Amino acid sequence: xxxxxxxxxxxxxxxxxxxxxxxxxxxxxxxxxxxxxxxxxxxxxxxxxxxxxxxxxxxxxxxxxxxxxxxxxxxxxxxxxxxxxxxxxxxxxxxxxxxxxxxxxxxxxxxxxxxxxxxxxxxxxxxxxxxxxxxxxxxxxxxxxxxx
Numbered sequence: 001x002x003x004x005x006x007x008x009x010x011x012x013x014x015x016x017x018x019x020x021x022x023x024x025x026x027x028x029x030x031x032x033x034x035x036x037x038x039x040x041x042x043x044x045x046x047x048x049x050x051x052x053x054x055x056x057x058x059x060x061x062x063x064x065x066x067x068x069x070x071x072x073x074x075x076x077x078x079x080x081x082x083x084x085x086x087x088x089x090x091x092x093x094x095x096x097x098x099x100x101x102x103x104x105x106x107x108x109x110x111x112x113x114x115x116x117x118x119x120x121x122x123x124x125x126x127x128x129x130x131x132x133x134x135x136x137x138x139x140x141x142x143x144x145x146x147x148x
Contacts, residue, residue, distance in 0.1 A: 002103045002110055003030055003056030007049055007076045008066035008091060010035035016064075020096050027100045032056055036072040045075045053079060060084050060107040062099055062114060064091040086111035094121025 006013040013033035020031055032052040036045045053061055063080060065073040068089035076087050086107050088095070098117025102110055 001030060001058065002105075002107055003032070003053070003058035003061040004096070004099050004103065005049065005052055005056065005061050005063045005076075005079075006031070006033045006065075006091060006096065007036065007045075007063060007072045008033075009070070009072060010037050012066055012091075013072075016091060016093060016096050019093050020100050023097060024100050027103075030056065030058070030103060031096075031100065034072075036075065042071055042075055045071065046078055049075055049079055061086075062103075062107065062110050063087045064096060064099070064114065065089045066091050088114045088118070090118055092118050092121055094118055 006016050008016065013035045017031050017033040021028055032055055034045065034049045034052050061080070061084065063076045063085055065076045065087060066089070067073060073087070073089050079085060080087060084107075088111055095114050095118030098121075099110060099114045102113045105113065
């Protein structure tokens with residue numbers, strides 16, 4: 001099974017991991033996070049990321065980073081060889097959740113699923129009733145809503 005490493009600006013990497021564990025508590029061993037601290041030497045971030053990769057204990061790792069071209073992504077690019085690792089930038093929660101669900105697939109397929117999941121998780125939402133709800137209120141007879 002593939003490992004997942006999140007490298008992002010602090011505290012986003014840890015927050016994304018915590019959210020994934022909220023939904024899939026059994027994925028803890030397969031998902032690691034490295035928060036890149038402000039003003040941290042990139043070499044120190046790289047060392048911590050390498051340690052996190054080692055803790056995953058898997059041969060193939062999907063690396064998710066927040067912003068292409070920023071320090072976390074630049075550090076992530078130094079981690080892999082493109083064969084045993086794949087890097088996808090633009091990490092968001094839908095991307096991570098999709099990745100956790102499909103960790104058993106090939107690394108190439110997993111990277112594609114991550115990218116697709118991240119993109120499909122972005123959508124405009126209008127000012128309408130919440131999804132799957134009618135928006136109608138059921139009140140007792142004689143009840144009146146008052147605005148202040």
